[in-house]
Amino acid sequence: MKKLIWMSVLAGSLLVTSLAAAAGLEIVYPADKTVVTKSNYLIIKGGDKPQLEAMVITINGVASDPIDISGADYRAAFGDLLILQPEFDAGKNQVEVKGYVAGKQVARATAVLFYQKDPMTAVPSGFVPFRMHTAEREAKCVGCHNMNPDKVEMRQTDPAKNPCASCHRRMLNRKYVHGPAGAMQCAACHSMQPKNGVKYTVSSDDAALCGGCHRQQEDRFARNKKLHGPVDAGLCLPCHDPHASDQPAQLVAKVNDLCLGCHEAIRGQVHAVQGLTGNSHPLEGRPDPSRPGRELSCAGCHDPHGGAVEQLFVQQKTSRFGLCAVCHQK
Numbered sequence: 001m002k003k004l005i006w007m008s009v010l011a012g013s014l015l016v017t018s019l020a021a022a023a024g025l026e027i028v029y030p031a032d033k034t035v036v037t038k039s040n041y042l043i044i045k046g047g048d049k050p051q052l053e054a055m056v057i058t059i060n061g062v063a064s065d066p067i068d069i070s071g072a073d074y075r076a077a078f079g080d081l082l083i084l085q086p087e088f089d090a091g092k093n094q095v096e097v098k099g100y101v102a103g104k105q106v107a108r109a110t111a112v113l114f115y116q117k118d119p120m121t122a123v124p125s126g127f128v129p130f131r132m133h134t135a136e137r138e139a140k141c142v143g144c145h146n147m148n149p150d151k152v153e154m155r156q157t158d159p160a161k162n163p164c165a166s167c168h169r170r171m172l173n174r175k176y177v178h179g180p181a182g183a184m185q186c187a188a189c190h191s192m193q194p195k196n197g198v199k200y201t202v203s204s205d206d207a208a209l210c211g212g213c214h215r216q217q218e219d220r221f222a223r224n225k226k227l228h229g230p231v232d233a234g235l236c237l238p239c240h241d242p243h244a245s246d247q248p249a250q251l252v253a254k255v256n257d258l259c260l261g262c263h264e265a266i267r268g269q270v271h272a273v274q275g276l277t278g279n280s281h282p283l284e285g286r287p288d289p290s291r292p293g294r295e296l297s298c299a300g301c302h303d304p305h306g307g308a309v310e311q312l313f314v315q316q317k318t319s320r321f322g323l324c325a326v327c328h329q330k
């Protein structure tokens with residue numbers, strides 16, 4: 001069972017109120033020929049043609065033990081649905097599901113999906129982004145989940161009652177949760193107005209979306225003489241996660257990893273100090289004297305949003321000397 005982790009979903013008091021029309025075994029998410037950016041779920045619908053008792057899931061050649069879905073308690077809570085946490089490999093993945101009745105294989109479904117683990121990797125042609133919130137896919141969930149919440153329900157801050165939390169709660173299990181996401185205000189950024197049949201889209205313009213609430217910061221950024229490349233392009237999401245993160249300031253990765261992701265050339269080079277010793281200035285792993293409680297990082301010397309000079313020195317410093325004085329008084 002290396003590639004699959006059984007989800008610890010708790011069977012709630014939900015009842016199956018409606019059953020979809022007769023259908024066969026189907027891999028709902030991630031569907032065949034789609035791209036996903038997370039290895040968060042594998043959602044399979046057993047169907048009732050015939051009603052399956054067990055499934056075996058194979059991901060890239062690694063097969064699971066048979067998973068029993070025939071128990072009465074299981075059926076009452078989840079119907080014919082099986083939700084697992086997969087471990088996809090970066091890139092193309094081959095998923096095969098076999099359905100069993102009385103120990104005999106009676107159904108089979110397959111999907112090839114592309115796991116775009118690193119946002120910089122190119123997606124091969126033939127793969128389209130997965131979209132869950134289309135009428136066709138949502139129809140498979142309506143029996144147990146509220147798929148058409150109204151404005152009042154959307155304002156519900158209690159995760160136990162919020163209509164999005166029933167499926168997306170896990171996304172917020174991180175150390176730092178972004179204000180509006182933690183307050184379950186999904187509609188602050190996701191449109192309730194479907195666009196070309198797809199619900200919950202977000203404005204593609206980061207600066208406008210984020211600036212809606214972070215006006216002060218954006219005004220501060222704009223006052224810089226030099227803007228950092230991505231900020232100049234109106235982008236925030238390459239560095240910030242809008243929902244939750246294990247790093248402070250909602251960063252998608254540790255500061256230095258984040259910066260080196262785009263500035264590969266700095267890695268392993270002598271940086272900031274070219275003294276007689278030829279030693280590089282430390283770039284991490286020491287306390288930052290200018291910011292008590294924080295570790296030294298690229299952001300100790302460079303402002304990630306902008307600065308007064310090309311090198312984006314912190315505190316609007318215009319020279320190397322001015323920068324050094326931020327931490328080294330003499």
Ligand code: HEC
Nearest residue numbers: 007009010012014016077078079140141143144166167170
């Ligand atoms: C037969 C009832 C039933 C149907 C139909 C159903 N679900 Fe669920 N689902 C549940 C129950 C019960 C839970 C657990 C709820 C809880 O813990 O609050 C759940 C939880 C989930 C979770 C959260 C899992 C976790 O632990 O993170 C996801 C994701 C999910 N469902 C997706 C779907 C999708 C997508 C569909 C439609 C394709 C769907 N469900 C249809 C009953 C159902």
Ligand code: HEC
Nearest residue numbers: 029130131132133141145146149163164166167186190200
């Ligand atoms: C029945 C479970 C379920 C419910 C309820 C649900 N979602 Fe989803 N949603 C999913 C699954 C499964 C995916 C695909 C996996 C992922 O991206 O985590 C998804 C994907 C998304 C996406 C990515 C685009 C897409 O269509 O795939 C957005 C945005 C989203 N959901 C927003 C919301 C919001 C906002 C709510 C509340 C109004 C909500 N969802 C309620 C299951 C659900």
Ligand code: HEC
Nearest residue numbers: 038164165168180181184185186188189190202237242243
């Ligand atoms: C501050 C704005 C903001 C808030 C609040 C927000 N989202 Fe999002 N969400 C986004 C943006 C922007 C994207 C697109 C991310 C990308 O393209 O990298 C996104 C993408 C998603 C996705 C698909 C990609 C992913 O990261 O899994 C899901 C699912 C999702 N949001 C669900 C939710 C739910 C559920 C809530 C409420 C608990 C919520 N969002 C609140 C801005 C927000």
Ligand code: HEC
Nearest residue numbers: 178179180188189209210212213214236240242248249250
């Ligand atoms: C609906 C309003 C709203 C939107 C839209 C919004 N934010 Fe926030 N953001 C908040 C709130 C509230 C906080 C928490 C209060 C605080 O620390 O300022 C916060 C905190 C943050 C923080 C942490 C601040 C700190 O000092 O650590 C960052 C970073 C951030 N937001 C970035 C973004 C980005 C990037 C976007 C666009 C994807 C965005 N926000 C969109 C309301 C919003």
Ligand code: HEC
Nearest residue numbers: 207210211214217230231234235236238239249255299304
């Ligand atoms: C190149 C990466 C990068 C981009 C792009 C970026 N940020 Fe940041 N941001 C950071 C880093 C790194 C920090 C934490 C700095 C630190 O450690 O002091 C931060 C901190 C923040 C903070 C909290 C501290 C503060 O300065 O108020 C907010 C709010 C914020 N960013 C908003 C945004 C918004 C809005 C955008 C888009 C206009 C954006 N950021 C674009 C990397 C980035």
Ligand code: HEC
Nearest residue numbers: 228229230238255258259261262298299302304310311312
């Ligand atoms: C998403 C990619 C991306 C990330 C992440 C990123 N940068 Fe940049 N950075 C750029 C681009 C694009 C430019 C402008 C083009 C250039 O000069 O290379 C730039 C320019 C710079 C410059 C000015 C370079 C010069 O020639 O003087 C500095 C300094 C800098 N970045 C530091 C950082 C730091 C520190 C971080 C982490 C907080 C970071 N960058 C994260 C893309 C990125």
Ligand code: HEC
Nearest residue numbers: 256259260263266272281282283297298300301302311320
């Ligand atoms: C102790 C302060 C300090 C730290 C920490 C620091 N830098 Fe620099 N950085 C400088 C100085 C000073 C310059 C200007 C060098 C020059 O002009 O000779 C510079 C220049 C740069 C430049 C533009 C010129 C070039 O060499 O390409 C980039 C990009 C850059 N730094 C990225 C980073 C990244 C990424 C990190 C973290 C891994 C980092 N810096 C950490 C002080 C620092």
Ligand code: HEC
Nearest residue numbers: 272273282286287288289290296300301320323324326327
């Ligand atoms: C953000 C704070 C910060 C800035 C700005 C900064 N330094 Fe440092 N510097 C440090 C820290 C932290 C150390 C490690 C001190 C320790 O280990 O006790 C250090 C160590 C040094 C050392 C000793 C190197 C070694 O191997 O231990 C020299 C030399 C030095 N810095 C020169 C500079 C110069 C020159 C500048 C300006 C270009 C500069 N620093 C800017 C924080 C900074």
